[in-house]
Amino acid sequence: MSDDQRYRAVAGKDSRFDGVFYTCVTSTGIYCRPSCPAAVPKRGNVLFLPSAAAAQAHGFRACKRCRPDASPGSPEWNARADAVGRAMRLIADGAVDRDGVAGLAGALDYSERQLNRMLTAELGAGPLALARARRAQTARILIETTGLPMSDIAFASGFASIRQFNDTVREVFDRSPSQMRERAARGADPAGAGGIALRLPFREPLDAAPLFAFLAARAVPGVEEVSGGVYRRALALPHGAGVADIDMAPRTGRGAHLRCRLHLDDLRDLGAAVQRCRRLLDLDCDPGAIAAVLAADPLLAPSVAARPGLRSPGAADPAEYAARAVIGQQVSVAAARTVAGRLAERYGKPLSPALAALPGGVDRLFPSPGALAGAGPDGLPMPAPRARALAALCAELDSGGIDLGPGADREESAARMLRLPGIGPWTTGYIRMRALGDPDVLLHQDLVARRSLERLDPDAAAAPAERGRAWGPYRSYATHHLWALADPAAQAPVPAAGGGRG
Template identity: 65%
Template sequence: MNDEDYRYLAVRSGDARFDGMFYVGVTSTGIYCRPTCPATTPKRENIRFFRSAAAAQGAGFRACKRCRPDAAPGSPEWNARADAVGRAMRLIADGAVDRAGVSGLAASLGYSERHLNRLLITELGAGPLALARAQRAQTARILVETTTLPMGDIAFAAGFSSIRQFNETMRAVFARSPTGMRERSEHRDNAVPAGVTAVRLPFRAPCDLDRLFGFLAERAVPGVEELSHGVYRRVLRLPHGRGIAEISTGAGNGPGKGGAYNAANGNGTGNGHIQCRLHLDDLRDLGTAVQRCRRLLDLDTDPHAVAEVLAQSDLLGPAVAAAPGLRAPGHVDPAELAVRAIVGQQVSVAAARTVAGRIVEQYGKPLTAPNGGLTHVFPEPEDLAAANPEDLPMPAARARALQGLMAALASGEVDLGPGADRADAEARLRSLPGVGPWTAGYIRMRALGDPDVLLESDHGVQRALRYAGHAGPIGDVARTWRPWRSYATHHLWAMLAPAPEPGSPKQRPR
């Protein structure tokens, strides 16, 4: 069978793992759907397959109102791929086209606009403008259906250049006017206060939410992050202003009901979602904030693909079975993560957290209005690069390493953005004084979201290997864990302690 025959089998089976990986256009209705649409499966001859929602929209198909394909989880392919297309997709998701245009996107990747357009059309059936338009429409739909903002404000907040363009796009994509969408919306949360945008962050089940939020809680930097009563909250530094994200561990089922969540059907193949509320200075940052929260929580991964590889390992098999859906958290701010990696060298998680909190208190910019335990924005690289090294709360050698890394980020010598070349970034990091293999690897794993990093020299990893009965070099064994060695690292860490209860972090390895 060819690829399209396999895809049709996935559609017939209703396998939710493929949501977001491809889209189904139905020629007899002019509608495009997720593979799991609850409608009757169309005949094979009436189906066209698309690699992106933008391609389906470009071919004249409208989004299905039942399965809402525009709100599917993102494709895990863009997390794993390190080529130009993968880097471009991460940048487009972060809003690069809306901020800098196609020329800015192409320049950041080192390609001409023409060549980049050709690459994306060949791979995805849509160019950068169409891909950005599809994301713009999704942002607008969220605002239309979940807020009471005037339509004109929504149009410009979502990135449209005019109200006319906004109306035409919404009708073309959703076959309904924005006003009609608002009237029929079933997604408005009347408990959401003014100035707050409520969104649902979909993911592929299973997802071990307790370990995910426990990992974030024990590393929460005072003043910037906190987890309380099942809600993780943190300050965001965004292109047009600041924001605060409030993310519930309840996956739509109420706080404290996370665990290895398997969605409503309970069979581990469905999709779930996490509740997120965003307080934004500027609504133009909505799409970017959503994508950064998704990267932080690693919500676009395919846990079945990871488990299929790691479960075959005699060493990791029991750990994978004990923690189905374990995620490899990323980060919302690569520069912040880089600081925390330097601070965390050769110290415990608790000590690193304390030092990072002192840095925030000394050099972070205070919020105009503190919000609970959130009081500051994490310091900018420029501010830390210019600081007096004697004032930094760490040993002198580590302070020099931190300032050298911050200067490299501020000057652009090192790029840790969503479109960065991961191998080049790691090489540049390791060329800096005081940045060794562990630090560069940790930054690559979390700041750059690389799914294939094994922190072989990490103290916690070494303890876990001994605990599992492995002695000697791990190289040959670890090669069989590719391309999911970041998840292997997290499974090794998880061996050493049970999952913490949400809101009650327990001490675990770095």
């Protein structure tokens, strides 16, 4: 976009661009999201920057009205597979707080100097500034939704000292932490009671019903459930475990969001937990851009019109979904769910007493790769070839031979998976789509997708990969549209015969 196009988006208060760029008003020293309801500033007083961190580095304070730091994430970081995209996903997951800039650079196989140069050139801020903006947003959530002491919030947000926490909050939000708590719109919960209430913003439209129906059909007993209009699941996090309760009814209009409540063993995991929920629900995508590409094909246009905002669910735990992809080879969704539940009951780690005592039936984490690899093929309740494939994949994940984390190289990870016995193109593609969050995977080997294509256009079904090129870079969404077009009884993705080797 040119700056003139950005200004037109600001003049039209277009929420589609919230999180894509930020509007910095030089006459007031404030930065806003494009949809800010305040009066449109003069063109000559506006500077556009690509990140909240860049705005803060230029000395701008967050608008108290539109809260730009709480915008949806940029859809660019979903799609980009280069070093900058991988770095942004790692920073959002808290890698700098846990491992420092040196650890982030090492994970990407770059020097710190190279990484800082690349991020500054693209985003106007280096990794430390980007991590600082993330800490500030985490601090705001804890200040406004809990009654925790400020000293606890400071360290839980990732700040090295209380002074650094106070200075950052004042600089970014133009208020002290105590002033922010006093003016919070919602009453604060007592410390530790009721979890942490927050909002998960998204770009409209959001087709929530099929999104949660997709997750509910695959919910592994003990690990996740849907009850009373709430999707609930256990989260394996860097410093402990957590449970997320997500209200399945979206709030639309200005500030569209899903309500979420997080219960955490360790508050340092707040930022990571939020990002994993967002990736699971695909909340950072741009549904308008996706619809524009897919609706250009007469084959998919009716489905796109009938299902605006259809999402491609990702993964809260990439290793878990990789294992579940193997479990689901050539079986129905119900059968895969049953087997996954047995594995969770046998090898899953129980939640802490505080988390296990929460309402509902979520009481354990899905088994770790190490636990499943240690069980060996004989300890896995499935046919021997699939058990060997699962054990081999989990051994590679446990040893680090295959990386499925937010900073993974998707091409390299896919190539390594394909070398394993019993892991074929369908399984690898499904893992890329869900565990790696790749928006451009067409599962043309999938039987249900093929049947949908055959009904729509036999010629397209004969060469699905070729027809699907026009759907890039959003072929994962095209796959979900093909599944949605199938008969209700056949909406489960099923690999074609031979989907796994051996």
